Amino acid sequence: MNVDDKTIIPKKIVEGLKLLHLKSLYNFTESAFDDIMKVFTTNNVSLYKVKKYLKEETGLVPIFYDMCENSCICYTGQYESYQNCPVCESTRLDARGKAKKVMPFLSIIDRLKVQYKDETRAKELLYRYEYNINKNDNDLDDIFDGKIYKELINDNLFSDQRDVAFTASCDG
Structure with a gap:
């Protein structure tokens, strides 16, 4: 996302975006994200608010797919109905019936559309x-x-x- 003179991003959202970047790098939980924001900022921002801001700005909404906890496969396509990983045999779901690991997916086509809408980024491409x-x-x-x-x-x-x-x- 390009920030020009006409775009003013609130400080709390910038802080949240920086932390969201770290969350994606180090794969920490949503509750860890929110706890870190509470400790290091007085701004009232949460992961929900940062994601909402990104959705409003880009129009991109991730689709989440269950994955093997060891990243062997993604439970989609031919593996969609599997309950155990065919590679490592780990179970798909935890004791609460939730996927042990999920992967967010953003369409490459949608991502390119967003980039080409931005004049500066379109030139970079x-x-x-x-x-x-x-x-x-x-x-x-x-x-x-x-x-x-x-x-x-x-x-x-x-x-x-x-x-x-x-x-x-x-x-x-």
Whole structure:
């Protein structure tokens, strides 16, 4: 989200957004979030209020999917009706009948729409195109200098300046 001269974000929301970032990095609970906010700020802000603010500003609403507690699978698609993980055999639900672990999902298409609505971010998304038209040597300076990307260009992909290139990285 771009903050320009016309956008004024209340201090309490900024603090909440910073803490929400830490929550996502370190996966602490909603009650831990609220307790930290109570200790370190006098502003009346909660995780609920921060999420509500983000929803109002972006229009993005996550869909939550149950996951294996060891992150082996997500209980969707072919695994949707499973009650135990087929990889590690852990149970899906705890003693209260709630999922042991959940994963929030935000549509990539919806996320790109939000980014392209912001003029500054839309210009930043032209980086790939700008990089390629301004490149005048054979040095390896960016992912767009790589062999696979160049093969995709030769296959006539990324012909529009607004095309977006995604990469995937898998651990393990």
